[in-house]
Amino acid sequence: MNDRHPPVRAVYEDRVAVVTLASENPLNPLADDLVDALVAELRRIDADPAIRATVLTGSSKAFAAGADVKAMAPLDYAAAFRQDVIGRNWDAIRAHRKPLIAAVRGYALGGGCELAMLCDVVIAAEDARFGQPEVVLGIVPGAGGTQRLPRAVGKSLAMQMCLTGTSISAADALAAGLVSQVVPTDRLLAEATRLARSMAAHSLPVLLAIKEAVNRSFESSLSEGLLFERRQFHAGFALKDQKEGIAAFRERRDPAFADE
Numbered sequence: 001m002n003d004r005h006p007p008v009r010a011v012y013e014d015r016v017a018v019v020t021l022a023s024e025n026p027l028n029p030l031a032d033d034l035v036d037a038l039v040a041e042l043r044r045i046d047a048d049p050a051i052r053a054t055v056l057t058g059s060s061k062a063f064a065a066g067a068d069v070k071a072m073a074p075l076d077y078a079a080a081f082r083q084d085v086i087g088r089n090w091d092a093i094r095a096h097r098k099p100l101i102a103a104v105r106g107y108a109l110g111g112g113c114e115l116a117m118l119c120d121v122v123i124a125a126e127d128a129r130f131g132q133p134e135v136v137l138g139i140v141p142g143a144g145g146t147q148r149l150p151r152a153v154g155k156s157l158a159m160q161m162c163l164t165g166t167s168i169s170a171a172d173a174l175a176a177g178l179v180s181q182v183v184p185t186d187r188l189l190a191e192a193t194r195l196a197r198s199m200a201a202h203s204l205p206v207l208l209a210i211k212e213a214v215n216r217s218f219e220s221s222l223s224e225g226l227l228f229e230r231r232q233f234h235a236g237f238a239l240k241d242q243k244e245g246i247a248a249f250r251e252r253r254d255p256a257f258a259d260e
């Protein structure tokens with residue numbers, strides 16, 4: 001890692017972390033040192049009781065333009081398998097427990113699009129472009145493109161994007177449900193931070209439980225997911241914050257959550 005140019009920068013302020021992918025190449029190829037630094041930062045955030053939500057963003061040119069193609073070029077099957085390319089650090093991002101908002105400017109391609117889809121909410125600047133161009137390189141998406149993209153945008157558009165390698169605009173991503181909002185490019189970070197703060201106003205254990213429950217909906221049958229949700233709901237009665245939230249509502253005041 002280049003000490004003078006860390007590939008990931010983080011600012012913690014008022015219960016929210018803003019993590020910026022800041023590779024020397026503004027296209028943010030997802031080199032090992034960048035992804036390792038991202039994983040380390042997300043672990044720090046999970047361990048920090050003062051932080052309740054995170055914005056993940058990139059450069060003005062790209063959220064991330066995908067795997068580091070130059071580093072991938074010399075690999076053969078044995079090396080890829082031995083090094084557990086992608087699996088080695090990608091699952092650690094998925095394991096992040098607190099709300100994670102992707103704020104995408106410019107290109108989110110290949111692993112960059114897959115990284116955005118690993119986040120809980122994706123908001124896009126007007127100039128954002130999303131795509132899975134792996135097919136152009138003669139490879140298959142490797143970090144969720146064939147699995148998360150169809151869940152996000154449906155089979156037809158996912159197939160079109162993966163089989164042609166062509167990208168879609170922010171407006172098309174919004175229409176397809178890949179992103180939850182599109183904002184003017186110069187407002188992106190402010191809007192993403194505002195969104196993170198509106199999450200961070202709530203009780204951390206409740207935020208964690210909601211994230212777990214929504215993610216469970218992608219992994220289980222409806223009846224199992226509903227049972228999981230109901231048990232989370234029941235478990236909420238053990239939280240002081242549940243008593244505080246209900247009392248504050250009844251007393252017409254803001255709740256003071258203690259994350260307990």
Ligand code: CO8
Nearest residue numbers: 027029030065066067068069070107109110111133142143
């Ligand atoms: N990896 C490494 N270097 C890259 C990458 C990349 N993904 N993208 C661009 N670069 C480099 C270029 O080689 C060039 O370097 P140099 O100046 O030394 O030649 C420099 O960045 C600038 O690039 P361009 O001149 O191409 O910039 P443009 O503004 O003209 O174009 C694009 C920008 C459209 C983003 C274009 O660079 C491009 O198409 N890049 C490749 C995008 C791509 O194919 N991404 C998918 C990669 S495969 C993948 O992501 C598999 C996912 C696996 C999961 C990964 C988990 C870690």
